[in-house]
Amino acid sequence: EAQVTQNPRYLITVTGKKLTVTCSQNMNHEYMSWYRQDPGLGLRQIYYSMNVEVTDKGDVPEGYKVSRKEKRNFPLILESPSPNQTSLYFCASSGRGRVVTEAFFGQGTRLTVV
Amino acid sequence: KQEVTQIPAALSVPEGENLVLNCSFTDSAIYNLQWFRQDPGKGLTSLLLIQSSQREQTSGRLNASLDKSSGRSTLYIAASQPGDSATYLCAPRGRKLIFGQGTELSVKP
Numbered sequence: 321e322a323q324v325t326q327n328p329r330y331l332i333t334v335t336g337k338k339l340t341v342t343c344s345q346n347m348n349h350e351y352m353s354w355y356r357q358d359p360g361l362g363l364r365q366i367y368y369s370m371n372v373e374v375t376d377k378g379d380v381p382e383g384y385k386v387s388r389k390e391k392r393n394f395p396l397i398l399e400s401p402s403p404n405q406t407s408l409y410f411c412a413s414s415g416r417g418r419v420v421t422e423a424f425f426g427q428g429t430r431l432t433v434v
Numbered sequence: 435k436q437e438v439t440q441i442p443a444a445l446s447v448p449e450g451e452n453l454v455l456n457c458s459f460t461d462s463a464i465y466n467l468q469w470f471r472q473d474p475g476k477g478l479t480s481l482l483l484i485q486s487s488q489r490e491q492t493s494g495r496l497n498a499s500l501d502k503s504s505g506r507s508t509l510y511i512a513a514s515q516p517g518d519s520a521t522y523l524c525a526p527r528g529r530k531l532i533f534g535q536g537t538e539l540s541v542k543p
Binding site: 353355362363365368378408410412414419420421422423424425426427428430 | 468470475525535
């Protein structure tokens with residue numbers, strides 16, 4: 321079954337404690353990205369990756385890091401989380417062959433930073 | 435920079451009505467456009483994907499159209515049901531996949 325898997329689904333942490341949210345896809349997709357969703361602001365892109373070792377900033381990259389060492393994985397790293405990073409996070413992937421395929425989304429990670 | 439607008443922001447209809455959700459985008463250089471559904475606090479469910487070379491796609495009671503040159507897409511829902519209540523998101527795909535703010539749909543029994 322084609323899927324994007326995020327872990328954890330829920331996370332409560334304290335300010336300043338480094339954390340990683342993992343994302344893995346089983347569709348051999350080249351393109352992966354991270355979004356955050358906040359009430360009234362909608363879905364905003366944090367970072368995206370066109371392929372292994374190729375990453376670029378989205379619209380709200382401050383306070384986040386990513387890496388793409390393998391095609392299937394695209395972890396989101398918060399080096400020093402702050403309360404304003406409390407949000408619902410989504411990972412997505414899509415293929416980029418002759419035709420750009422539909423985007424698949426993970427189930428989301430609800431992060432609370434206290 | 436791509437900007438996506440969805441109208442109306444919220445819609446409440448009685449069960450059985452046919453309805454149209456609108457999406458407009460500023461940059462017509464897109465590969466495709468995808469419509470999603472999102473239930474409160476949940477993930478995104480892909481409803482329809484229209485490639486840039488296509489004019490419309492249909493899935494069951496849903497029909498989506500795309501007019502790339504004018505930067506518009508519509509999602510038509512036939513014979514609406516209470517289970518259709520959700521937020522519907524439009525996302526044109528250029529270099530990035532950018533989302534509109536969504537239309538919150540409520541279908542009353």
